[in-house]
Amino acid sequence: VGGHFPAICVCLHVCTCVCAIEIILENNLNTDxxxxxxxxxxxxxxxxxxxxxxxxxSVLKSLPSAVHCLGAIQGLPCLGEHTKAVMEEILIFGRSFKVEEVQSDERYQALKLFTSVFGVGPKTAEKWYRRGLRSLKEILAEPNIQLNRMQRAGFLYYRDISKAVSKAEAKALRSIIEETAHWIAPDSILALTGGFRSHRGKEYGHDVDFLLTMPEMGKEEGLLLRVIDRLRDQGILLYCEHQGSTVDMSKLPSRRFEAMDHFEKCFLILRLEEGQMERDGGLQKDPGESRGWRAVRVDLVATPVDRYAFALLGWTGSRQFERDLRRFARKERGMCLDNHALYDKTKKLFLPATSEEDIFAHLGLEYVEPWQRNA
Ligand code: DCP
Ligand code: MG
Structure with a gap:
């Protein structure tokens, strides 16, 4: 604690809100x-x-300023005893021993590393860890491990896709995909979703998410596959996993939040060329890398136009916001909301929506702009 100790004693015993501690914490640090x-x-x-x-x-992220002292977190909602204990450690010692213990844990390190590979989830990561594997190199050298196609692409483009995607790169990809979709169907509609739509203070993302639809019902059928073909013809499709639609509108909205929606979609890795970037930003590359392109992860979802507003809301995030909105719908309004629909359980009917505003109105909520969905 060194030189901070007297100041901290005073702070802990005397003040709840006005703080003399020199340690200034940015909330990002705490939330990370x-x-x-x-x-x-x-x-x-x-x-x-x-x-x-x-x-x-989420609560800390929503605060207007950084937390500088214990008093500032006392009255906040949703801060459990474990969180408070960690915050206390950080505020007093400038570090959290609990967090350091986790960070230095061999299993945590291995699972974090393994799940950073596209296509590797916690279960596979755990399996590899139990086999005694600790590094990506060891996995690749292990003859008994059968990687699936997605994981092979994940390893192949690991360096590129584990690098953050910038706003400028997302913008360039949007132009490419929009041009491609318009070349096939001039009236197709493409929306940027995920972190890059909502911004939420994020300059970077781990991928770029898009939603594709057609103004006329049913016209979206086959469009995504044609977009994929065209991207392939242009030589920029490095990897594609396509999933057909399994939407069943006779089913009520799902209660399981983590369940993936049933829209037609594809998980892509695209090749983004330096020349496709506008002057406001170059490619995110390692310093000194001479290659004029990078690989980027892109998710592309196609919906019929009558489902578009629900999908747009669901794919804009943040995850916590989506979770809380669904919970609010269920608990406060007796409604079921997911990426496909909003169902009123009392009236026993599906509520139509052509925009996100319609959905908020059905829920009796004021419209919340994407950049405010920061939870
Ligand atoms: N989403 C969701 N539930 C999931 C996965 C995603 O509600 N299980 C929604 C909310 C996310 C959006 O889809 O904001 C896009 O998912 P991403 O994983 O791409 O998350 P972000 O785009 O928000 O962040 P990033 O891509 O930078 O990690
Ligand atoms: Mg994303």
Whole structure:
């Protein structure tokens, strides 16, 4: 604690809100740390603590200024005892021993590394860890490990796709995909979703998400496959996993939040050329890398136009916002919301929506702009 100790004693015993501590923390730092604890809980299949840390991180993110002292977190909602203990450590010692313990844990390190590969989830990561594997090199050298197609692409483009995607890169990809879709169907509609739509203070993302539709019902059928073919013809499709639609509108909206929606979609890796970037930003590459392109992960979802507003809302995020909105619909309004539909359980009917505003109105909520969906 060194030189900070007298100041801290005073702070702990005397003040609740006015703070003399010299340690100034940015809330990002706290939320990153909480996200790591959430991830660790996820690896341990502890759903409750995982959600609690994510919820606490959301609360901290929504604060207008950085937390500088313990008093500032006292009255905040959704901050459980574990979160408070971690925050306390950070505020007093400038570090959290609990977090450092997690960060230095061999299993956590291995699972974090393995799940950073596209196509590798916690279960596969755990399996590899139990086999004694600790590095990506070891996995690739292990003859008994059968990688699936997605994982092979994940390893092949690992360096590129584990690098953040910039806003400028997302913009360039949007132009490419929009041009491609318009070449096939001039009236097709493409929307940027995910972190790059909502911004949410993010300059970078791990992938770029898009939603594709046609103004006329049914005309979207086959469009996504044609877009994929065209991307392939242009030589920019490095990897594609396509999933057909399994939407069944006779089913009520799903209660399971983590369940993937049933729209037709594809998980892509695209080749983005330096020349496709506008002057406001170059490619995110390692310093000194001479290659004039990089690989980027792209998710592309196609919906019929009557489902578009629900899909747009569901794919804009943040995840916590989506989770809370669904919970609100269920608990406060007796409605079921998912990426496909909104169902009123009392009236026993599906509520139509052509825009996100319609959905908020059905829920009796004021419209919230994408950049405010920061939870
Ligand atoms: N989404 C969701 N539930 C999931 C996965 C995604 O509600 N299980 C929604 C919310 C996300 C959006 O889809 O914001 C896009 O998913 P991403 O994983 O791409 O997340 P982001 O785009 O928000 O962040 P990033 O891509 O930078 O990690
Ligand atoms: Mg994304």
């Amino acid at each position: 740390v909480l996200e790591e604890l959430a991830e660790n809980s996820e690896f341990n299949e502890s759903k409750g603590p995982c959600l609690a840390f994510r919820r606490a991180a």
